Amino acid sequence: MPKTIKNQIRDLIYAYSRGVSFDILIPPNDEMGDYSTNVAFSLSKVEKKSSVECADNMKEKLDKDSDLTDYIEKIEISPAGFINFFLKKEYLFQNLKNIISQKNKFADLDIGKGERINLEFVSANPTGPLTVGNARAASYGDALGNIFRKAGYDVCKEYYINDVGARVEKLGESVLKALRDEDISEGDDLYHGGYISAIAEKIKAQNIEIPEDYQSAIIVCKNFAVAEMIQAARNSISSLGVQFDTWFSESSLHENGEVSSVFEFLKSENLAYEKEGAWWFRVSRYVAGQDDAVIVKSNGDASYLLGDMAYTKNKTVKRGFDRAINIWGADHHGDVPRLKAGAMALGIAENQLEVLLHQLVFIKRGGELVRMSKRKGNFVLLDDLLADVGRDAARFFFLMHDLNTHMEFDIDLAQERSKKNPVYYAQYAYARSQSIFEKIPGLEIQTDTLEELESEEEFSLLRHMAKFPDLLADISQSYQVHHLGQYALELANKFHKFYETNKVIGENTNLQSARLALVSGIADILKICFGLMGISAPEKM
Structure with missing residues (x-):
């Protein structure tokens, strides 16, 4: 697909902008246009x-640009200077034709140009069942x-x-x-919960010595x-509809000598010292x-940092990924600068490693928040959700x-079958569209x-x-995935x-054909959105 409209406008304005910074924005309502730029505010400081x-x-220059007038009907200046x-409506009609002809390939972009990204997420310690935080x-x-x-x-x-490590x-x-039927007290720093007993029962059942x-x-x-x-x-993740390409074991880094190799390198470069x-x-x-x-503890065990450094080197150097993007819980925020320092020490470019942090999830049930603690065995499981x-x-x-924001997951709202429930409301739109087509057997969509x-x-x-297409291009750069859900809604x-205000079937033949298109x-578009989000597009509800 060629450049998105937003990027085409950006490139044209850049040619006349004298190098100042500016944004291409989506106005809050249609009366203010389809796109807007604040370039005049930056130019005013220079000129x-x-x-x-x-x-x-700027408008005078843009009005003369034939590339822009191919798809822009008019340009207006707001009182503030936007x-x-x-x-053009002709462009809107052509875009609709493209959607219909291309189906799920519509808005396929070439922004990435095949750049290889290792996207690591969830990666929970295998010390308990996956929780709602992992589900997020x-x-x-x-x-x-999917958007990448x-x-x-x-x-x-x-x-x-x-x-x-110590937790396992x-x-x-x-x-x-x-x-051994021994009590686990609070001071033991051990794990509680029914899943611990269930594992013990499996060991007994299998007569493991x-x-x-x-x-x-x-x-x-x-x-x-x-x-x-x-x-x-694996089972829980599969139930959520997530399929990982690779399940990578930290222990393999130790077995293959990659962790010790990084440690020896740091010592040889005087980047590690004993204290x-x-x-x-x-x-x-x-x-x-x-x-x-600390990268090696006093007992000789490697710290998580040393393992993460070896893992990052494995991704970018050994396996040749252009970028490594890690999605971690917010409780690891202090680890981010240390790992970035470690990556730089290993000669990995700063822009090759990114770490995104997800905030906490609070479950609300019956109007009350549920408190959670994995170690105490008090948490809401992904499977239960x-x-x-x-x-x-x-x-x-x-x-x-x-x-980047804390969220409350309202169980009662998620179960409700009404327009108050966003997923129900969005999926109902798709089901409603299919109900229209059902009324015309053998329908072939026409766009003339x-x-x-x-x-x-x-x-x-x-x-x-x-x-x-602009939305997907923006998310691929900003990682603001929530904009996709908001767009679909x-x-x-x-x-x-x-x-509710326009009759689709029963109007004159030409108008009916246009509205069916x-x-x-x-x-x-809804089906593409749902596919990227990993949810179904139900034909009946």
Whole structure:
């Protein structure tokens, strides 16, 4: 697909903007145009003129540009100095034809040009069942990966199995105590919950031999429990509709010598030093204001940081990904600068590693918030959430919220079958479109009478659909996946308003044909949105 309209406008304005910074915006309502730019405000500072005068000068140049007039009907200047662009109706009609002819390939972009991205998300410690927090990361990461692919990137969705370290040792000890019917007190820093007892019962049922030696017994229990938790994670993730391309084990980095290799390199470059029996990495050399961090503990175990450094090198150097994007929980915010410092120390370019943080999820049930703690065994499981609300509602609700904000997941609202429930309202729009087509058996969509479309509701829909490629292009750069859910909901809202005020079947033949084409285009865009979000497009509700 050629450049999106937004990018074409940006390129044309850049040629006349004297290098100043500016934005291409989507106005809040159709009366203000389809696109808008604030370039005049930046130019006014350089040219020492009013923003309106700068906007008038820019408009004069743009009005003469034949590339722009191919798809822009008119350009207006707002009283404040914004330059507003209005799309030609001929372009809107052609865009609808493209949607209908291209179906799910509409808005396929080439922004990524095949750039290889390793997108790692969820990656929960295998010390307990996946929770709603993991479900949020999974829904977001999966949708972002889908959008990357739509935008022309080569994406590997990856789950990093943290099967090394103190926490999995504690898991093994927790299971061993359950096997021996020993109480786990609060001070033991061990794991609680029914899943620990369930694992112990499986060990008994399979007659697995447990050594008498306590540490050896912990290892046996740990290995069994980790395998159980990984399989449980695979099952839960699959139930959410997420398919990872790679499940990568942290232990493989240790077994292959990649962790020790990084440690030896840091020592050889004087980037690690020994203090208080541990080895420290000189984080402060790369990130100002950051304290140095332990990479090998006093007991000889590698820290999480050293493992993450080796993992990042594995992605970018050994496997050759152009970029590594990690999606972590907000509780890891302090680890981000340390890992970035580690990547720089290993010669990995700063723009090759990005870390996105997702905020907490609070579950509301019956008007009250549910408190959660994995270690105490008090949490809302991903599987339980799916049992309560289903895959579609779970994913849609998560994808309606900015990843950087805390969210309340209202179970009661997600179960409601009304327009108050956003996923129900959006999916009902698609089902409603299909009910229209059902009334005309053997229908073939025709696009030769689109000029019959002229109502305000029709053009509001046409304009909204025309901006879909821009939306995907923006998300592929900003990672603001929640804009996709909001777009789908707005499209559904516009369609419902159109349906309630405009008759589709039963009008004169030409107008009926045009409106059927419009409904077909709306359905195609909704189906693409739902596919990217990982939810179904039901034909009946």
